[in-house]
Amino acid sequence: MVSAVNDALLPHDLLWGLTPRQLPADAPAWALAAMAAGQPVVVRRAPTAAGQVAVGVRGQQREQRYATLMTLAAIERRVRPEDLRHAESDQAWPALQALAELRGPLDACGWAWGVSGSAGFELASGVPALHRHSDLDLILRTAQPMSREQARALLALLDTAVCPVDMQLQVPHGAVALREWAGASARVLLKSASGARLVSDPWQPLEQVA
Incomplete structure (x- = not known):
């Protein structure tokens, strides 16, 4: 069920490997907890610099969505829709x-x-x-x-x-x-x-x- 990480990343792909330490200092506590639990992030549409991908962190509540960036080097696993x-x-x-x-x-x-x-x-x-x-x-x-x-x-x-x-x-x-x-x-x-x-x-x- 795992896709090759070196293929082109597309919106809605799920990625593992983002850690709490890689989140910005102002990231909400629920986002830090989700990453500490090893949850995946979802690729989103947004311009990025080379070597990065735009992702979103999901929380338990519908309104808990946090947009951030992830380095390609941090990706450990990818699952496509x-x-x-x-x-x-x-x-x-x-x-x-x-x-x-x-x-x-x-x-x-x-x-x-x-x-x-x-x-x-x-x-x-x-x-x-x-x-x-x-x-x-x-x-x-x-x-x-x-x-x-x-x-x-x-x-x-x-x-x-x-x-x-x-x-x-x-x-x-x-x-x-x-x-x-x-x-x-x-x-x-x-x-x-x-x-x-x-x-x-x-x-x-x-x-x-x-």
Whole structure:
């Protein structure tokens, strides 16, 4: 379930190796405790200097999220969302039930997909992160354009699950919510390392850099 650390790091990857001593002096106590417990951090989108990666520390509470930097040299282990597609759990949370229901159809769709968010964090680390009302967060690697019709068909599949499912389309220069791309709006919000902006075609590089 562990990916090679020397591959390109991508948003939503989970990384182990950050220690309390590597956090800034003003880091909150809960973040220090999470790192002392050996918990992973999640790769986030943000500009960084060479040799660094932008990461986020998760706390026990929803509002406990701390953005920081990690040196590439500190990475000891990496788990990608794709590595968690078939991870098993003995917990019975609705998000995990939804994952079990959707696994087969998503495998059959031909796209590379993975588990992120609270479900991915718990499956990868064993640290409790889910609860009865948790959504299931998924990512879909879409290097090639997905039509609006394809997006609507995929969304209809996800909406059959036992809990809300939030899927992000990972496009070459960022990410866009599947639900937005499947909607009627002419422009959608593209999230990238340089910020978020409205675009009409998330796969069009010329529009993204304009």
